[in-house]
Amino acid sequence: MRSFPLLSLALALGLSAAAPTNGTKSTGADAAEASAHCFDNVYPSLDYSPHPTGIPYTKFNETKEPWASVNTPASNVTKPKVLLAQAACSPLTADNPSSYWLGGVTHNGKSSFLNADQGDYSTFRNVVTDFGADNTGKSSATTAIQNAINRGPANGNGRNQANNGYGTTGQPAIIYLPSGTYLLDKPLQLYIGTVIVGDAVNPPVLKAASGFSGDHIIYGKDPRQYLNGGTINFYIGLKNVVIDSTAISPSTGITLLDWTVSQATQITNVVFQMPNYSTGHVGMRTGEWSGDQGYNSNIIINDLTFNGGKVGIWASGQQWVFKGIKFNGCTTGMQLSANDVVVTSSTFQNLGTGIEASGIGGSLVVIDSTTSSIGSFISSGNTYQPNGIVLENIKHSGTTVYMNGQTLLTGNVDDTWYRGNAYPTPGSGAHAWIPNGQKGTTPRSATLLSGNNYAAIAPPTYKEYSSSKFINIKSVSGLPVYGDGVTDDTKNINAILAQYAGCSIIYWPAGTYIVTDTINIPPGTRIFGDAYASAISATGSNFYNPNSPRAMVKIGNSGDVGVAQISDMLFTVADVLQGCKLLEVNMAGAAPGDVGLWNSHFRVGGAKGSKVQTNCGGSPAQCKAAWGLLHLTASSSAYIENMWGWVADHDLDGTNGQVIAVGRGALIEATKATWLVGTGMEHCTLYEYNFWNAKNVYTAMQQSETPYWQGPNGYAAAPAPWSDNLIASDPQFADCNGDPYCGMAWFERINSGSSNLYLYGGCVWVFFNGGVNKDCSGDNCQKNAIEIQGATHTYLYGTNVKAVERMIISDGGAAVATRADNGGGWGGVIAAYLFNT
Numbered sequence: 001m002r003s004f005p006l007l008s009l010a011l012a013l014g015l016s017a018a019a020p021t022n023g024t025k026s027t028g029a030d031a032a033e034a035s036a037h038c039f040d041n042v043y044p045s046l047d048y049s050p051h052p053t054g055i056p057y058t059k060f061n062e063t064k065e066p067w068a069s070v071n072t073p074a075s076n077v078t079k080p081k082v083l084l085a086q087a088a089c090s091p092l093t094a095d096n097p098s099s100y101w102l103g104g105v106t107h108n109g110k111s112s113f114l115n116a117d118q119g120d121y122s123t124f125r126n127v128v129t130d131f132g133a134d135n136t137g138k139s140s141a142t143t144a145i146q147n148a149i150n151r152g153p154a155n156g157n158g159r160n161q162a163n164n165g166y167g168t169t170g171q172p173a174i175i176y177l178p179s180g181t182y183l184l185d186k187p188l189q190l191y192i193g194t195v196i197v198g199d200a201v202n203p204p205v206l207k208a209a210s211g212f213s214g215d216h217i218i219y220g221k222d223p224r225q226y227l228n229g230g231t232i233n234f235y236i237g238l239k240n241v242v243i244d245s246t247a248i249s250p251s252t253g254i255t256l257l258d259w260t261v262s263q264a265t266q267i268t269n270v271v272f273q274m275p276n277y278s279t280g281h282v283g284m285r286t287g288e289w290s291g292d293q294g295y296n297s298n299i300i301i302n303d304l305t306f307n308g309g310k311v312g313i314w315a316s317g318q319q320w321v322f323k324g325i326k327f328n329g330c331t332t333g334m335q336l337s338a339n340d341v342v343v344t345s346s347t348f349q350n351l352g353t354g355i356e357a358s359g360i361g362g363s364l365v366v367i368d369s370t371t372s373s374i375g376s377f378i379s380s381g382n383t384y385q386p387n388g389i390v391l392e393n394i395k396h397s398g399t400t401v402y403m404n405g406q407t408l409l410t411g412n413v414d415d416t417w418y419r420g421n422a423y424p425t426p427g428s429g430a431h432a433w434i435p436n437g438q439k440g441t442t443p444r445s446a447t448l449l450s451g452n453n454y455a456a457i458a459p460p461t462y463k464e465y466s467s468s469k470f471i472n473i474k475s476v477s478g479l480p481v482y483g484d485g486v487t488d489d490t491k492n493i494n495a496i497l498a499q500y501a502g503c504s505i506i507y508w509p510a511g512t513y514i515v516t517d518t519i520n521i522p523p524g525t526r527i528f529g530d531a532y533a534s535a536i537s538a539t540g541s542n543f544y545n546p547n548s549p550r551a552m553v554k555i556g557n558s559g560d561v562g563v564a565q566i567s568d569m570l571f572t573v574a575d576v577l578q579g580c581k582l583l584e585v586n587m588a589g590a591a592p593g594d595v596g597l598w599n600s601h602f603r604v605g606g607a608k609g610s611k612v613q614t615n616c617g618g619s620p621a622q623c624k625a626a627w628g629l630l631h632l633t634a635s636s637s638a639y640i641e642n643m644w645g646w647v648a649d650h651d652l653d654g655t656n657g658q659v660i661a662v663g664r665g666a667l668i669e670a671t672k673a674t675w676l677v678g679t680g681m682e683h684c685t686l687y688e689y690n691f692w693n694a695k696n697v698y699t700a701m702q703q704s705e706t707p708y709w710q711g712p713n714g715y716a717a718a719p720a721p722w723s724d725n726l727i728a729s730d731p732q733f734a735d736c737n738g739d740p741y742c743g744m745a746w747f748e749r750i751n752s753g754s755s756n757l758y759l760y761g762g763c764v765w766v767f768f769n770g771g772v773n774k775d776c777s778g779d780n781c782q783k784n785a786i787e788i789q790g791a792t793h794t795y796l797y798g799t800n801v802k803a804v805e806r807m808i809i810s811d812g813g814a815a816v817a818t819r820a821d822n823g824g825g826w827g828g829v830i831a832a833y834l835f836n837t
Helices: 031-041 079-087 142-150 490-500 611-615
Strands: 124-126 136-140 173-177 181-184 194-198 205-208 216-219 237-244 254-258 266-273 281-286 300-307 311-316 319-328 332-344 347-351 353-374 378-380 388-395 399-403 406-410 413-423 432-440 470-472 484-488 505-508 511-515 519-521 525-529 534-538 550-555 564-567 570-573 577-585 595-598 601-604 626-632 639-647 664-668 674-682 687-691 695-705 746-750 755-765 782-788 792-802 804-810 815-818 827-835
Touching: 124 142, 142 173, 142 181, 205 216, 216 237, 237 254, 254 266, 281 300, 300 311, 300 639, 300 674, 311 319, 319 674, 319 695, 319 755, 332 347, 332 695, 332 755, 332 792, 353 755, 353 792, 353 827, 388 399, 388 792, 388 827, 406 413, 406 432, 432 827, 490 505, 490 511, 490 519, 534 550, 534 577, 550 570, 570 577, 577 601, 601 626, 626 639, 626 674, 664 674, 674 687, 687 695, 695 746, 746 755, 782 792, 792 804, 804 827, 815 827
Parallel strands: 124 173, 136 181, 173 194, 181 205, 194 237, 205 237, 216 254, 237 266, 254 281, 266 300, 281 311, 300 319, 311 332, 319 332, 319 347, 332 353, 353 378, 353 388, 378 399, 413 827, 470 505, 484 511, 505 525, 511 534, 519 550, 525 564, 534 570, 550 577, 564 595, 570 601, 577 626, 595 639, 601 639, 626 664, 639 674, 664 687, 674 695, 687 746, 695 755, 746 782, 755 792, 782 804
Antiparallel strands: 347 353, 388 413, 399 406, 413 432, 792 827, 804 815
């Protein structure tokens, strides 16, 4: 047993200003600064509770109520016509264009629920053609780009104005940067709803001028949310750009990007170009704001390159998976403070220190990563931080783990090595504190691998295809699709998907696409949306029956093998639909990523355009808003990256109470191969993740929260209000015997039919008992987190809880891992839990 304070603020290793020497350890003159500037405002304290609030959405169209009535499209199409069109369709082939397709397709997206009297609101903005930005690098482009970001409706307020009337969800803006160099003389400021997208064929360069005024090049955190911190900064994106600070003196203190944001955000395919080993430049910072303003709850940061700089990523927050990150020529690659961190598929070259981890109170898991010409790979000035360390498949020469003056590990880690709280003897339930680490064995399923590594697929850009290979779903002759939040688009969407499967990539402009029956995704489908502004929303009686749930979106049928890829889409409901399963995946891919979802999320409640937002402030029994979020069936094989399943705990667009009882989070019955990278499921009633007869599953970061309305003084103990609608895979909660701490959603359930599960970096945070702002009493807000019943070959590495008494129960409670026995981080930390391995 080890129970340690959240942070030892005085202990931190410094960052050497000189070029690194292979085999050296990072110490020196910047230690005091690192301690003072980073560790004084790290991730939230043990008694932290969120206090979420919405942004008033007053300028919305009150006549649009898709839960009450929907419009019928102007015309439909018969099946024979679809078949004839499909027969004439040419197979999709790459033509490798010279410029990115996004600049050439038709843009007719809309903010579906914005009041018409605001004038035409443009969701897509080309900074060059629409705002006159200079992309030659000869004159400043700052004002033009910022104008593109700020632009509101023709008759309305700018997006930069506080309380502009557009809420959180009513002001999407896709800012497109054609290739070229954009000279910046002062910072750019992003806002909620902003997604900056560069030309992926020739990524544009955002270059700070030598006389740049400011200490950040880009601010990602919305300043209008300063009272609530980064924890409600959703729906912000940045991709396909280069941020360049090389014209600024290497000793000048400057941060290229502030990324104090949370779930449902994306940063990918970005290069941070800094002077090598500079003493002042930092690539990315998160959580640097004081107090609550700096708190953030991001899930994933992926596929980035950091060249040069004092620090590549300097981050403090609740949790992350860092995937596909490349560091070269930084003094320190990563300086981290968090509860739960996973680093995977990353490279560290020519550095002083790979990962400075003194601020990680919980677990650090690093897998499938390599180093070259660096000093210590993992370094910490605190014996107990990270509390748990797991290394797996690491290529490194020299000091691998260095903690508080002691070298714990040198050289490669060919299999698995872990230190901290562990249950290393499969089946015994015996706890061990392993302070100096020990080796282990994790035999991976071959179906999950690419070479020796778990498959890691970058989000598709489709840069190999020209705009002629794309179909705008709202611009198909004879098959009108509206995306206006009130017209039934079901039949024509299905017709278009059937017609162009395998032939074109389907672009979904911003808008809310109302559907009254299942949208079928056939093999050969590729879908690309306008990030967080392209939503599929269900309504109607087809989704009413909780005992016969129907999928809103269904990817393939059982036995299908092919390609089905979805990027930048949102799945939601327009009504209280207890029989709606938002997404069902049946198809398998022939290769990893053939069937995949990237940056695609669920939202139930909390937003305009849904009855759930306004009618769910009372009892959860009155708001069984959806049967479940995600179902991966036994026949499926899918790669999923950056997915947040959010059942709203607060109203994004106002002040309505949100007491919502969605039945299930992710039901995983897949057996062939499944990859879940950077996912979160929050506030579902019965469970967040349920592995039921699942096999060959890899996860890297599973973040969750229990419904705020459950627990003592809550409305009802689980399984209520779903007691009459349970299926075989659902928990019964029969052993709770009325204990309100027990009748709360499981974080994970793993049944006896499951095997070959590799779960890295799982975390569940419990904040409230009985509702928002009803803090629970003491450290035990919930009794149970994870249940394992007879599964085989199951590996849990880096498991974290906040305010949960029993972290893992196995075989009916015969073996219990408690928070009290595994203290650390935000409450409890287990480095390794091996079950029937």
